[in-house]
Amino acid sequence: MIDIDQLEQETLQQISQAHDETALETARLAALGKKGAISALLATLGKMSPEQRKTEGARINALREKATLALAAKRDELEEKSLAARLTCEAVDVTLPAAPNGLDTGRIHPISQVLEELTAIFADMGFSVAEGPDIETDDYNFTKLNFPEGHPAREMQDTFFLAAGGEEKKLLRTHTSPVQGRTMLTEKPPIRVICPGRVYRCDFDQTHTPMFHQIEGLVIDETTHLGHLKWVLEEFLKTFFEVKGVKLRFRPSFFPFTEPSMEVDVQCKRQGGEIRFGEGEDWMEILGCGMVHPNVLRNCGHDPELYQGFAFGVGIDRLAMLKYGMSDLRAFFEADSRWLDHYGFRPLDIPSLLGGLSA
Numbered sequence: 001m002i003d004i005d006q007l008e009q010e011t012l013q014q015i016s017q018a019h020d021e022t023a024l025e026t027a028r029l030a031a032l033g034k035k036g037a038i039s040a041l042l043a044t045l046g047k048m049s050p051e052q053r054k055t056e057g058a059r060i061n062a063l064r065e066k067a068t069l070a071l072a073a074k075r076d077e078l079e080e081k082s083l084a085a086r087l088t089c090e091a092v093d094v095t096l097p098a099a100p101n102g103l104d105t106g107r108i109h110p111i112s113q114v115l116e117e118l119t120a121i122f123a124d125m126g127f128s129v130a131e132g133p134d135i136e137t138d139d140y141n142f143t144k145l146n147f148p149e150g151h152p153a154r155e156m157q158d159t160f161f162l163a164a165g166g167e168e169k170k171l172l173r174t175h176t177s178p179v180q181g182r183t184m185l186t187e188k189p190p191i192r193v194i195c196p197g198r199v200y201r202c203d204f205d206q207t208h209t210p211m212f213h214q215i216e217g218l219v220i221d222e223t224t225h226l227g228h229l230k231w232v233l234e235e236f237l238k239t240f241f242e243v244k245g246v247k248l249r250f251r252p253s254f255f256p257f258t259e260p261s262m263e264v265d266v267q268c269k270r271q272g273g274e275i276r277f278g279e280g281e282d283w284m285e286i287l288g289c290g291m292v293h294p295n296v297l298r299n300c301g302h303d304p305e306l307y308q309g310f311a312f313g314v315g316i317d318r319l320a321m322l323k324y325g326m327s328d329l330r331a332f333f334e335a336d337s338r339w340l341d342h343y344g345f346r347p348l349d350i351p352s353l354l355g356g357l358s359a
C-alpha cells in the first residue's frame with residue numbers, strides 16, 4: 001500500500017525544488033503524467049470497495065488537487081523569474097547613440113546630384129521637365145529631327161539598332177533630342193522644357209561609356225532668338241559652376257536639327273590637373289546648340305512662319321566630371337561603394353538655388 005502522506009511530501013518537494021521549466025515538467029509527469037504516481041493511485045479507485053473509496057478517494061483527490069495547485073503556483077513563479085531576467089538583460093539604454101542608418105551611410109550618385117542641380121537651375125528660369133523613352137523609333141531619333149534618309153549623320157552617332165520586329169524601326173536613343181519632337185507634338189508654344197535622360201552610343205573608353213546621360217533644352221515661342229539662347233546658357237553655366245560669371249565662345253557647327261548650329265566653349269584655366277571656370281585663357285568644349293530648324297518645327301506640327309526657338313544638348317556625366325573632378329567616366333557605372341562614399345552626396349543635402357547647389 002502506497003503511503004499517501006509520503007507521496008505528498010515527495011511530490012510537493014520535487015515541485016518546490018524545480019528550478020526551471022524542464023524540472024517542473026519532470027515533476028508534473030512524475031506525479032500527474034500518464035504513468036505518474038498520483039495517476040497510478042487514481043487508477044486504483046475503481047478496484048476499491050465503496051467504503052474504502054470514500055476515505056481513500058477523498059485523500060487521493062485532495063493530493064491531486066494540492067499537486068495541481070503547487071504546479072500552477074510554481075509555473076507562475078518561474079515565469080515571473082524568467083521575465084525579470086529577460087527584462088534586465090534586454091534593457092535598452094536610450095542614451096546610446098542611434099545605430100547608423102541610410103541617412104548616414106547612403107550616398108546620392110553624382111549623376112543624380114547634378115541632375116537635381118540642373119533641375120533647380122532651369123526650374124528657376126521657368127523650365128519644366130519633359131521625358132521620353134530610352135527605346136525610341138528611328139522616326140523620332142532621326143527623321144523628325146531632319147536627318148535625311150541615308151544621311152551619314154545617322155551612322156555618325158554609333159547607333160544601337162534593335163532587331164527589326166514590328167513595322168517601325170526601333171533603336172536606343174542616341175541623344176535626348178527626340179524628346180524635342182515628342183514635346184512639340186503635345187504642347188503648344190510657349191514651350192520651355194529640359195529633357196534629361198539616358199542615351200546610348202556604341203563607344204567605350206575613359207571618357208565614353210555605351211550608356212551616358214544628356215540634358216536637352218528646348219524653347220519655342222514667337223520671338224525667341226539667339227540672344228535668349230546665349231543668356232540662358234550663361235546663366236546656367238555660371239550658376240552650375242558656382243562662379244560669378246563665365247565667358248562663352250560660340251563656334252559654328254552642324255546638327256541637322258538646328259540652323260544655325262553652334263558648339264559652345266567655356267573659358268577656363270587648367271592648372272595641375274585642375275580646371276577652373278570663370279577665369280583663364282583656355283577654352284573647353286561643353287555643349288551643342290542652335291536655333292530649331294524650320295523643318296523640325298514643321299515635322300512636329302508648328303508653322304515656322306509663326307514660331308521659332310532654340311535647343312541645346314549637354315552631357316550630364318561630363319558636367320559632373322568637370323565640376324567634381326572625376327577623371328574616369330567608367331567609374332560612374334562600376335557601383336564601387338568606396339567611390340560612391342568619396343564622390344557621393346548626403347541624401348538630405350538637396351540642391352537648391354537658395355540653400356546652395358553643392359553645399
Ligand code: PHE
Nearest residue numbers: 175177288289290311312313
Ligand atoms: N543632340 C546633340 C548631340 O547629342 C546635341 C544638341 C542638342 C545640339 C540640341 C543642338 C541642339 O550631340
